[in-house]
Amino acid sequence: MRKKCTSLMLLICLLLPCLTSCSLFPGPDENDLFRQFTLELFRQEVAADTITLHYTVKEPESYGIQDTPVTLGSFGADTAASAASLENCLALLEDFRYKKLSPENQLTFDVLKSWLETALQGSPYALYEEPLSPLTGVQAQLPILLCEFSFDTPEDVDTYLSLLEEVPAYFDSLISFEQAKSRAGLFMSSRNAQDVLDECAAFTALGDSHYLFSSFQSRLEKLTELTDSQKEACILQHRDLVYDCLFPAYNRLTAAVSALKDTGTNECGLCYYPDGKKYYEYIVKRDTGSARTVPQLQNLTREQMMEDLSAMQSVAPLSQGEGEAPEETKAASIFTLDDSNPEAILADLREKTASSFPSLPEVTAEIKFVQEEMAEYVSPAFYMVPAVDNAEENVIYINQGHLPDDLTLFTTLAHEGYPGHLYQNVYYASTDPDPVRSLLSFGGYTEGWATYVEMLSYYFTGMDEDRALLEQRNASVILGLYALADMGIHYDGWSLTETVAFFRSFGITDTETIRDIYDLILGDPGNYLKYYIGYVEFLELKKTAVREWGEDFSQKRFHKAVLDTGPAPFEIVERAVREAR
Template sequence: MRKKCTALILLLSILLPALASCGHLPVPDEDALFRQFTLDLFRQEVSADTITLHYTVQEPESYGIQDTPASLGSFSTDTAVSAASIENCLSLLQDFRYRKLSPENQLTFDVLKSYLKTALLGAPYTLYEEPLSPLTGIQSQLPILLCEFSFDTPEDVDTYLSLLEEMPSYFTSLISFEQAKADAGLFMSSRNAQDIIDECAAFTALGDSHYLFSSFISRLEGLSDLPPVQKEACISQHRDLIYDCVFPAYNRLAAAIAALKDTGTNDGGLCYYPDGKRYYEYIVKRDTGSARTVPQLQNLTRRQMAEDLSAMQSVAPLSGEDSSFALADSSPEAILADLKEKTAGSFPSLPEVTTEIKFVQEEMAEYVSPAFYMVPPVDNSQENVIYINRGHLPDDLTLFTTLAHEGYPGHLYQNVYYASTDPDPIRSLLSFGGYTEGWATYVEMLSYYFTGIDEDRALLEQKNASLILGLYALADMGIHYDGWSLTETVSFFRSFGITDIETIREIYDLIIGDPGNYLKYYIGYVEFLELKKTAVKEWGEDFSQKRFHRAVLDTGPAPFEIVEKAVKEKK
């Protein structure tokens, strides 16, 4: 799972510099004006909170960003301000003369315009959003982001400690947001509320063995500019802040959620909320990047599942002897090196980078995704980190394909490659989950054929993995768009041979708590398959895997309509 703290949410008016205010000065061309506009927008948005700034740029000064106060941000319920901000930015964007822009800037224009128009659709639904979703919510993400907050200078340590001091006020803002949701009849289901309460309790129960302590000491040790006596003082201050600010903030959040636990009016899909079906349509558009309607996506999913089933039926079923798989070297580092070598012929080459593998603390394994990639700053993509949750990776085959998803040629590869094209910085703040997770899932499926296992076995494993994701996608749309109950969801999975009630209940709760999440992976993946069909048709004999991959990677994260246009123009 690709981690990024925030996307571009509230866009304030930006006045273009009066570069041509004096008649005797040369009038800047449209490209220069446009790049100034996107740079101003980037500076404003990336400075909105310290986590976003720190994770997006390593050297803010090189972007003209200085003296930003330490802040975790806050939560707003003002839909009118949100809508007005987006409309203002759209108006400024559309003032540019599109045909006067370079092809690169036209692409940035198209992507930004699409992003803003989609964001405008979601502006009325601010209180429908859920920042405390299972696995991917703030309560899970923020500790990891704090653990990975790099210490390049002593000032970074001061900033980090200031952020810990901000935790009580930040969580107060979060609690106020959840209370506003409850007042509007939009609070989460009681089961999901209990999951959040349990997760907060597990977080604080770690006490002195908490990973925030060990990670802080480890980062301090790597900072040579800080004398030992100051390091000891920082460690003492850090301990006080964890016990005085961080743990109490989580305890307050748990207590607030417990008080609101039974205020939810809906334990079912989004379609049971007022205007909930329209909100779900917005989520699907935002999270998949697909222009298709929900019914069209349901048909696309069923068609792909039928193709997968047909392919599975074309080969002999696995025997018991065929079902085992063991790697000669199952270390993550060895697997990544193997993947990098085996995929080189089908993917464009990358600059050399370093990759550090870290493991999720065992006590938190239940509440964290199976693995995730930490997106590096736009001005330093050489240092990369992948987290592995060993509690969710039961065998070598799962580990291999998961590292393909997170590493080569998945998230790490895609991010490093795109950074090497030197894109407009604003593109780094525009989140397109369908592209990023779709790409990672697409290459994860390809990775089954790089494992070295028998070709028929690889096909069966890959198609089975694709089918399971397709089932989750159909269930997501069925629950939130068609209003499936738990009973109907059980019947659906049983029709595909999945009969364990507790497993289905867990899937149902995850889908209820994080609408559209599975669609990012599956619909994004299938849209890449559809793009490949388009490329084969358009390019004919000139088609190659490497050429196709280069075309979509050069375009970068974007809605699939824009990626398709770019592919067709590569003819």
């Protein structure tokens, strides 16, 4: 998890004076001009806020980035300015002579153009966005980003402390944004608001035992350039800033959300808002990278689920009724690891998957555990995307409270580590891509890849083949149910009652559990689609490769083709697969 840049559209206007020369004076080498264009775009965007800069590049000077102000950025909803900036950037991009570009630059051109066009499609919906979504919102991500803010130099400590001073203004802009959402009738549901309030209360309730204090001291101890007295002064300053800036900012946010809690006009899916269905279609396209319509994605999901259920029935005939998963797949897994050490599991996964995936440079992978105090409010696991110039150092967080058994731990580490997020990021970095590609988020590709290999990992556990198939297909079906529910709630307008009935038809009967699922989907529309639709699109890509390549098909060749392409819309990845040699 790294803070994703969302302000590109607001910064394009800054590029116009320095980039118009690209179209006026094309020069003899279109490729040099194009890389100048993308590099300047990268510089402007990555320097937009300090956390983005710190997490994206380890040595900013090597990219020509110097003397940037310390800022967390701000939230805004100027749709007209956003649209104009995006249109201007698209015009600059399209001035390049595409056929004069190298294949690598043509790929960057296509991916950037697609990203800009999709962003332009979403520019009218700024106030529909929800930066406070439960589990993945600002209130949940900021503490992790602060804890992982590395101290490589004493200057990094100064920057970190200055960032804490910026939190109040940052949260004030967030509060203003939420108030604007409320005035527009677009504030979140009251239950989602309560979830945010609970997260904020849990964050500030820890007092002197807060993990931010221990994390700060731990990072500070590694700085040999500072004397003991200097470190002690930093610790005291940090404590004052947490109590004077950070905690009060969370308290103000709590008060603001509490005041707005019951101002929402809609406790159901996005389709009940004005233009909500169009907005949902936009986020589905943005977050999945699929060119299919929502009805087409619903059909694709049902087809995959039927294939999964049929495969399960072939090894364990259904006894519960049509469409319901076998009872034994709902029970706790019988899989037990010989060594449940996460580092050992990662090493085992890397060894077992080596024959099916391209080789990877040597890297380190540090496993950290989510603090017990925040376990309830943090995802089961997440990978911290490293800086583009420092892919050798990788961190995976494990939330032990959300990993009930050894099988879940194994498949989760496959998702986050090998051959999932860690592997995909490190491999792609080894291809030396254009830096601007690191700023273009394609959740369907990244989460789809991680889910795809997570499903493959069941067959590397050493379990009996039939048992592995049951476990894997069952996991696929459950994720498919969540995807159908996401589309049903936000596109078709399912009520809670309809959602309960849907899950019960598949043997999931606990109403409170279904209510929690309903609330999660309300608070983060499209989130489950990144995982499931991305996964199924990779399965469809593999079918295409098998047809196109015939006897030349191999797992390693297929994986190399999609990994070399990098995060992109699936139309572009499919074209790369068809053209792969």
